Amino acid sequence: xxxxxxxxxxxxxxxxxxxxxxxxxxxxxxxxxxxxxxxxxxxxxxxxxxxxxxxxxxxxxxxxxxxxxxxxxxxxxxxxxxxxxxxxxxxxxxxxxxxxxxxxxxxxxxxxxxxxxxxxxxxxxxxxxxxxxxxxxxxxxxxxxxxxxxxxxxxxxxxxxxxxxxxxxxxxxxxxxxxxxxxxxxxxxxxxxxxxxxxx
Amino acid sequence: xxxxxxxxxxxxxxxxxxxxxxxxxxxxxxxxxxxxxxxxxxxxxxxxxxxxxxxxxxxxxxxxxxxxxxxxxxxxxxxxxxxxxxxxxxxxxxxxxxxxxxxxxxxxxxxxxxxxxxxxxxxxxxxxxxxxxxxxxxxxxxxxxxxxxxxxxxxxxxxxxxxxxxxxxxxxxxxxxxxxxxxxxxxxxxxxxxxxxxxx
Amino acid sequence: xxxxxxxxxxxxxxxxxxxxxxxxxxxxxxxxxxxxxxxxxxxxxxxxxxxxxxxxxxxxxxxxxxxxxxxxxxxxxxxxxxxxxxxxxxxxxxxxxxxxxxxxxxxxxxxxxxxxxxxxxxxxxxxxxxxxxxxxxxxxxxxxxxxxxxxxxxxxxxxxxxxxxxxxxxxxxxxxxxxxxxxxxxxxxxxxxxxxxxxx
Numbered sequence: 307x308x309x310x311x312x313x314x315x316x317x318x319x320x321x322x323x324x325x326x327x328x329x330x331x332x333x334x335x336x337x338x339x340x341x342x343x344x345x346x347x348x349x350x351x352x353x354x355x356x357x358x359x360x361x362x363x364x365x366x367x368x369x370x371x372x373x374x375x376x377x378x379x380x381x382x383x384x385x386x387x388x389x390x391x392x393x394x395x396x397x398x399x400x401x402x403x404x405x406x407x408x409x410x411x412x413x414x415x416x417x418x419x420x421x422x423x424x425x426x427x428x429x430x431x432x433x434x435x436x437x438x439x440x441x442x443x444x445x446x447x448x449x450x451x452x453x454x455x456x457x458x459x460x461x462x463x464x465x466x467x468x469x470x471x472x473x474x475x476x477x478x479x480x481x482x483x484x485x486x487x488x489x490x491x492x493x494x495x496x497x498x499x500x501x502x503x504x505x506x
Numbered sequence: 507x508x509x510x511x512x513x514x515x516x517x518x519x520x521x522x523x524x525x526x527x528x529x530x531x532x533x534x535x536x537x538x539x540x541x542x543x544x545x546x547x548x549x550x551x552x553x554x555x556x557x558x559x560x561x562x563x564x565x566x567x568x569x570x571x572x573x574x575x576x577x578x579x580x581x582x583x584x585x586x587x588x589x590x591x592x593x594x595x596x597x598x599x600x601x602x603x604x605x606x607x608x609x610x611x612x613x614x615x616x617x618x619x620x621x622x623x624x625x626x627x628x629x630x631x632x633x634x635x636x637x638x639x640x641x642x643x644x645x646x647x648x649x650x651x652x653x654x655x656x657x658x659x660x661x662x663x664x665x666x667x668x669x670x671x672x673x674x675x676x677x678x679x680x681x682x683x684x685x686x687x688x689x690x691x692x693x694x695x696x697x698x699x700x701x702x703x704x705x706x
Numbered sequence: 707x708x709x710x711x712x713x714x715x716x717x718x719x720x721x722x723x724x725x726x727x728x729x730x731x732x733x734x735x736x737x738x739x740x741x742x743x744x745x746x747x748x749x750x751x752x753x754x755x756x757x758x759x760x761x762x763x764x765x766x767x768x769x770x771x772x773x774x775x776x777x778x779x780x781x782x783x784x785x786x787x788x789x790x791x792x793x794x795x796x797x798x799x800x801x802x803x804x805x806x807x808x809x810x811x812x813x814x815x816x817x818x819x820x821x822x823x824x825x826x827x828x829x830x831x832x833x834x835x836x837x838x839x840x841x842x843x844x845x846x847x848x849x850x851x852x853x854x855x856x857x858x859x860x861x862x863x864x865x866x867x868x869x870x871x872x873x874x875x876x877x878x879x880x881x882x883x884x885x886x887x888x889x890x891x892x893x894x895x896x897x898x899x900x901x902x903x904x905x906x
Contacts, residue, residue, distance in 0.1 A: 329851075329906050337858050338851030339906035352757070357552070359561020361759020367821045383906050421567045438643075443838075445847040447645040451529075451538030458537050506529050506539035506583050557752070559761020621767050638843075647845040651729075651738030658737050706729050706739035706783050 314410060315374060317403030321347040322378035324396065325440050327389040330382065332444050340379045342440050347375060349436035354411055354428045358418045401460075401493040405486030407433035408461045409468055426465040433461045453505050456496035464489035514610060515574060517603030521547040522578035524596065525640050527589040530582065532644050540579045542640050547575060549636035554611055554628045558618045601660075601693040605686030607633035608661045609668060626665040633661045653705050656696035664689035714810060715774060717803030721747040722778035724796065725840050727789040730782065732844050740779045742840050747775060749836035754811055754828045758818045801860075801893040805886030807833035808861045809868055826865040833861045853905050856896035864889035 325346030329339035348365045355363040365371045381387065389396075411432025415425040434450055434457060441448040450458055468485040472478075495501060525546030529539035548565045555563040565571045581587065589596075611632025615625040634650055634657060641648040650658055668685040672678075695701060725746030729739035748765045755763040765771045781787065789796075811832025815825040834850055834857060841848040850858055868885040872878075895901060 326906060332847070332851075333853065333905055334851045335853040335903040336906050337903055338853075341851060356556060356756060357563050357566060359563070361561075361761075362818070362820070363757050363759070366757060366824055367819075369821070369823060372823055379906065383904070418562070419567075420562070421569070423569060423572055424566055442642060442645075442842060443848060443851060445645065445842075445845065447532070448643060451532075451534045451541060451643060453533065453535040453538075503535035503537055504583070505533055506526060506536050506579065556756060557763050557766060559763070561761075618762070619767075620762070621769070623769060623772055624766055642842060642845075645845065647732070648843060651732075651734045651741060651843060653733065653735040653738075703735035703737055704783070705733055706726060706736050706779065 313402075314406055315370060316399070317406045318347045318371060319374045319378055320396070320399040320403050321436060322375045323382065323387075324400070324437070326379045326382040327387070328440055328444060330389070336379060336383055339382065340375065342443060343375045343378050345443060346436045346440045347371075347378075349439035350407065350432045350434060351411070351436075353435050353439075354415070354432045357431075358415060358420060358428065360414070360418065397493070397497065398490070401490035402486060404433045404457075404461055404493070405464060405482075405489040408465050408489065409482050409485055412465055412468060422469045426462060426469055429465040429468075430458050430461045434458045453502055456492055456501055456503065459503060460489045460492035460496065463492060513602075514606055515570060516599070517606045518547045518571060519574045519578055520596070520599045520603050521636060522575045523582065523587075524600070524637070526579045526582040527587070528640055528644060530589070536579060536583055539582065540575065542643060543575045543578050545643060546636045546640045547571075547578075549639035550607065550632045550634060551611070551636075553635050553639075554615070554632045557631075558615060558620060558628065560614070560618065597693070597697065598690075601690040602686060604633045604657075604661055604693070605664060605682075605689040608665050608689065609682050609685055612665055612668060622669045626662060626669055629665040629668075630658050630661045634658045653702055656692055656701055656703065659703060660689045660692035660696065663692060713802075714806055715770060716799070717806045718747045718771060719774045719778055720796070720799040720803050721836060722775045723782065723787075724800070724837070726779045726782040727787070728840055728844060730789070736779060736783055739782065740776065742843060743775045743778050745843060746836045746840045747771075747778075749839035750807065750832045750834060751811070751836075753835050753839075754815070754832045757831075758815060758820060758828065760814070760818065797893070797897065798890070801890035802886060804833045804857075804861055804893070805864060805882075805889040808865050808889065809882050809885055812865055812868060822869045826862060826869055829865040829868075830858050830861045834858045853902055856892055856901055856903065859903060860889045860892035860896065863892060 322343040325343035326339045328346070329342040332338075334342065348371070351365070352363045355361070408429040411429035412425045414432075415428040416422070420428060438448040438450045441450070464485045467488055468481055471481045471484065476484075522543040525543035526539045528546070529542040532538075534542065548571070551565070552563045555561070608629040611629035612625045614632075615628040616622070620628060638648040638650045641650070664685045667688055668681055671681045671684065676684075722743040725743035726739045728746070729742040732738075734742065748771070751765070752763045755761070808829040811829035812825045814832075815828040816822070820828060838848040838850045841850070864885045867888055868881055871881045871884065876884075
């Protein structure tokens with residue numbers, strides 16, 4: 307396993323934990339929490355793969371993914387983790403996950419012959435639509451669509467810069483780091499300075 | 507670009523506007539409005555393509571579609587369009603869009619080897635499920651399923667007539683016009699005479 | 707038509723009826739009820755086929771399925787069936803349907819090269835996600851995810867036992883019967899003794 311997949315699996319674990327936490331907020335049982343953890347971690351990539359036409363979708367037969375999702379639910383259940391104690395950690399790891407998922411979504415899309423505009427859109431979908439699907443399962447208006455801090459916008463800007471830098475002589479690794487740093491920066495500034503998109 | 511695609515893109519633009527208007531009703535930000543515009547315009551065709559197995563789904567790499575959806579959101583945002591001022595226009599253009607989308611869905615399905623019963627169903631899905639998915643994103647019971655004026659029913663009747671007329675010697679263009687006129691007629695009569703389906 | 711498809715179609719009819727009943731609870735019209743019946747009966751298998759990449763999805767061009775779903779809605783409408791009078795019957799037929807759908811989902815997944823862990827997951831999805839999708843359409847938190855009697859858990863246990871028994875010298879038919887009996891048993895015990903999963 308290479309460096310990139312280690313970090314990607316970390317992102318998956320973080321996203322799965324977020325899903326399990328959400329299930330606690332909605333007082334679901336451990337089966338519901340497992341579904342929510344899975345959907346949060348894999349929903350975005352699944353939608354991307356369905357739209358592009360990759361089959362089977364990425365996580366099928368990936369036993370590491372299965373173990374990570376089940377662990378996230380088990381840990382949340384056994385230790386009755388309190389989301390509020392980890393807010394700062396989650397903000398940072400979530401921003402890292404967003405960056406990695408955005409780039410992973412863009413690269414996979416470009417490889418499938420998707421053009422650059424739609425590849426950025428697929429990157430944003432990969433990073434953010436898992437949480438949106440989980441919100442739908444919880445019967446709440448997806449946070450992603452409501453007015454609030456920059457989230458999908460951060461991914462979109464990071465993704466556009468990533469695709470633009472691919473036309474320069476920068477290596478993909480440096481490009482990846484710039485994209486992740488940019489997304490994290492926008493997230494943190496948006497959080498601290500309460501920057502939001504205007505209402506339609 | 508031929509006559510049919512001009513009208514289809516008009517339909518897409520109208521459906522995208524409807525989505526952007528809905529986002530305003532739910533006080534979403536401009537990102538949420540863009541998602542809703544896209545889902546309203548393309549959700550039905552996307553579901554049809556997924557079910558039939560066409561990949562990638564129809565709108566991927568279609569830059570005109572992207573521009574139309576982004577324009578619909580931009581216009582709604584800049585001019586703070588008031589939905590109520592355009593009610594009559596929207597009723598007419600929406601009816602036209604319904605007819606075109608129904609026929610487009612039927613033709614694409616028949617080409618993929620779908621039988622005539624399911625082709626009509628796919629036509630109805632193409633025309634109406636974008637709005638249904640947008641309603642789900644807004645966390646409301648889809649209008650399509652609630653008791654109200656004839657909407658999917660109009661598409662179904664128009665679609666059945668269209669498929670039946672394909673067995674006659676009429677050309678596809680005349681057939682298309684009859685189908686659109688019939689769907690529009692049912693929509694207008696349902697609206698003005700308050701015709702509804704019975705409750706289950 | 708063989709014995710297995712007779713029973714499978716019975717399961718589909720029962721699931722479609724459940725969907726039509728749900729539409730009555732939410733006061734939908736007959737079109738909404740038809741959509742809900744279809745989604746309840748076919749939603750789980752559709753999601754499985756999409757994830758695995760089988761296309762078109764299983765029910766397309768299946769006219770028997772179409773007739774069964776339309777019949778379930780028509781019967782519910784004409785006789786204004788009262789769900790509460792059939793509770794015991796539905797509990798039994800639903801348990802039978804769960805078992806058949808779980809096994810059908812597992813077998814189809816294994817045939818497509820899905821590993822045994824994911825095949826069980828696909829079996830559970832086949833059996834239970836139709837109802838979940840119908841709940842989303844009704845804008846309610848899916849029953850499946852809320853704390854309550856064992857439902858998906860019954861399918862998961864039955865599915866694990868089924869896959870384990872495939873490694874023995876038992877024939878598939880006996881294996882199928884054991885799986886269905888086990889799922890039904892867990893469902894009945896959970897119902898009567900109010901056994902639930904712990905909250906996350």
